Amino acid sequence: MDFVVLKAGFFEALDREGGSVTAAARAVGVNPNTAFGWARKAGVRGLGKPRRAGHPGRAEYERLRAAGVRRRDAAAQASVHERTARDWDQGIRQIGHSRLHPDGRLIDYKTGVTTTATATEPSVAAVEAELHPRFLTVAERELIADIRREGRSLRAIGRELGRPASTVKREIDARSADGAYRPHRAQRAWAKSRARPKDSKLAQDGPLRDVVADRLRERWSPEQICHALPIEFPDDESMRVSPETIYQAVYVQARGGLRREVAHALRTGRTRRKPHRSPDQRTRRFVDEMVMISERPAEAADRAVPGHWEGDLIVGPRSESAIVTLVERSTRYVLLGHLPGGHTAEEVRNVLVPLVQTLPGHLRGSLTWDQGCEMAAHKQFTIATGVPVYFCDPHSPWQRGSNENTNGLLRQYFPKGTDLSVHSPEDLEHVAQQLNGRPRKTLGWRTPAERLRDLLTTT
Incomplete structure (x- = not known):
């Protein structure tokens, strides 16, 4: 019942x-x-999802474009993304996760599969596509042919169409064959001349693809690869690729031929992009007297003076093992400390003190940490090393962003859920050397090791 x-x-x-x-x-x-x-x-058919309204800014964008405003300026004034505006201008329509081009190409950006019309003739959709008003339509081309046969001038044709005479002249000059202008033939030729399918650079075998694959195996980011290529191959224009092309080759199946690299290529290990989200709220664990980050010297905040460090732990399963990570804010130089048996306040202090004491005096400016209970012995650390400790505000990991970024890089070597105690101090030193030997965008594509060496040799 x-x-x-x-x-x-x-x-x-x-x-x-x-x-x-x-x-x-x-x-x-x-x-x-x-x-x-x-x-x-019951013979009832669901109505499905309601049809979405068109883009609220399209009418304004079309009005601005018709008034002769540049695409970029019109998009900005109408609050439209420039790529969306370009799609409108080129007659590209979005259908679900696919984009239909005027030449008949339907590209699914989830799978990378492209369905195309024949190479010799454009598709019916391409010929009959409704595009931006500045493009001539089939009806307008027919009118050009009819008035032309009457022997009227280009200016007269332009007045009939509401277009400049120069537009009519270019159309007739470009599309006429054997001295005759045939409108439907002109329409097919125009549709065929528009954007055509083009293989990705990395879909083709060659030295560029080999270099990109090798750098990905060495765990370089796509942006590092992009900016390193002009330095390594300054005279070879074929050795150029954008970060987005590399990401497309990795993320989108059959898009660029690097699918087999995906497991080890990107530091996150993801196979698709993930939007940034707000961090989960965490309870405050450190209640002892602290010196907050708001009291940290200005020279540490603007990274103008080297010697100011950010620190944290990466922790193994069940919090049974950990690694101390220190990052210098100016050079992004990394130091790692071994914690195979636990990470109590005393154990962390006993690793941090000798790690910091290996540094020259002018590189011992300050240490910024979050409010984790592992830094309960921060006063003892300061007494032993002379390095003051500043604590971030609750739930504010961006206040030690260099260290957060570095911990993300380290997870490529020490994945979450793995036992960190199996790594020896020598292993940690090897990983630190690899990170310190990678070029960084924020350093002008120089390495942290090079920047630190320059500081040590000039001071």
């Missing part, structure tokens, strides 16, 4: 929800698959 009542309640909810099977199923607490089965047997 309960099942019958539930089914009746579903059909009542279906009327209330405007015919949406999913919404009605949610309202009565029924599995959507079950609800769709009921609707199908």
